[in-house]
Amino acid sequence: MIEYDDLYKLVKNNLSTKRFNHTLRVVERAIEYSKIYNVDENVVKLCALAHDIAKELNDVELSKYYNLLDEIEIVNASLQHAKIGSIICKEFDFSEDMINSIKYHTTGRENMSILEKIIYLADATESEREIGKNYVELVKTNIDKAMLEISSLTLKKLLDKGKVIHVNTIKCYNYYNILLGGELYQ
Ligand code: DGI
Ligand code: FE
Ligand code: FE
Numbered sequence: 001m002i003e004y005d006d007l008y009k010l011v012k013n014n015l016s017t018k019r020f021n022h023t024l025r026v027v028e029r030a031i032e033y034s035k036i037y038n039v040d041e042n043v044v045k046l047c048a049l050a051h052d053i054a055k056e057l058n059d060v061e062l063s064k065y066y067n068l069l070d071e072i073e074i075v076n077a078s079l080q081h082a083k084i085g086s087i088i089c090k091e092f093d094f095s096e097d098m099i100n101s102i103k104y105h106t107t108g109r110e111n112m113s114i115l116e117k118i119i120y121l122a123d124a125t126e127s128e129r130e131i132g133k134n135y136v137e138l139v140k141t142n143i144d145k146a147m148l149e150i151s152s153l154t155l156k157k158l159l160d161k162g163k164v165i166h167v168n169t170i171k172c173y174n175y176y177n178i179l180l181g182g183e184l185y186q
Contacts, residue, residue, distance in 0.1 A: 001046070001092060001094065002092035002093065004042065004049070008049060011023060011049055011050065014053060014057075015055065016056060019056060022126065023048070023051070025126035025128060026051060026052075026122045026123050026126045027045055027049055028126070029048075030044045030045065030047070030048035030118055030119060031044060031045060032136075032140075033122055033139060033140070034118060036140050037114050043095075043098060044115065046092070046094070046098065047094075047115065048122055050085065050092070050102055051123060053081075053088055053102075054080070054082075054088055057081075062080060062084065065084045068087065069084075072166045072167070073166070075164065076166070078106065082102060082103055082104065082106040082107070083103055086100070086103035097116070098115065100113065100116055101113070105119050105120050108120050108171075108172030108173075109168045109171055109175075112147070112172070117144075120147070120150070121146055121147070121150060124150045125139055125150075131153065132150065135150060144176055148177055148179075148180055151169065151173040152173060152177075154169065155169060
């Protein structure tokens with residue numbers, strides 16, 4: 001598998017300073033969560049570092065992957081980087097679970113692995129996320145409730161803005177809502 005320092009250089013070269021600094025804050029948050037949930041810190045660090053690797057690819061680079069996108073990803077730029085990033089990560093010899101943590105970091109999905117949840121939630125709760133940063137304690141104490149709260153916030157924000165909703169975003173929200181017995185609104 002790729003070394004952290006090599007991936008660090010690669011990601012740094014592919015992202016703006018602003019986006020790279022976000023990535024480093026996600027790495028920090030993901031390390032915090034990995035300690036609580038006993039997930040291999042090196043694995044978590046690599047996934048957090050790579051999670052937005054495809055965020056700033058130009059249209060020509062993105063177009064190489066268009067045949068692999070579904071009909072919602074095709075029309076929505078903010079969804080493409082997760083799927084395309086996960087394809088790029090195959091080159092780093094990432095495990096299936098690591099690849100999935102990149103693939104589903106934007107939408108989430110039903111029944112996520114602990115690694116997938118850590119990357120999704122570290123991204124949403126990094127220290128400069130205006131609302132998300134308030135959920136750090138919840139992530140540490142009840143990660144599934146945090147999944148419900150964060151996916152609910154995302155869904156509301158997207159609906160308010162009239163965005164197209166990916167089926168995985170809905171599946172994620174419903175899965176954690178049912179898992180918790182619909183407790184969010186009780
Ligand atoms: O890449 P980041 O900005 O760090 O964060 P992200 O990958 O979690 O999310 C990128 C954007 O994708 C964010 O503005 C929310 C949006 N998003 C998440 N789920 C959906 C979505 N956009 C649409 N249209 N549909 C979704 O289901
Ligand atoms: Fe992202
Ligand atoms: Fe991100």
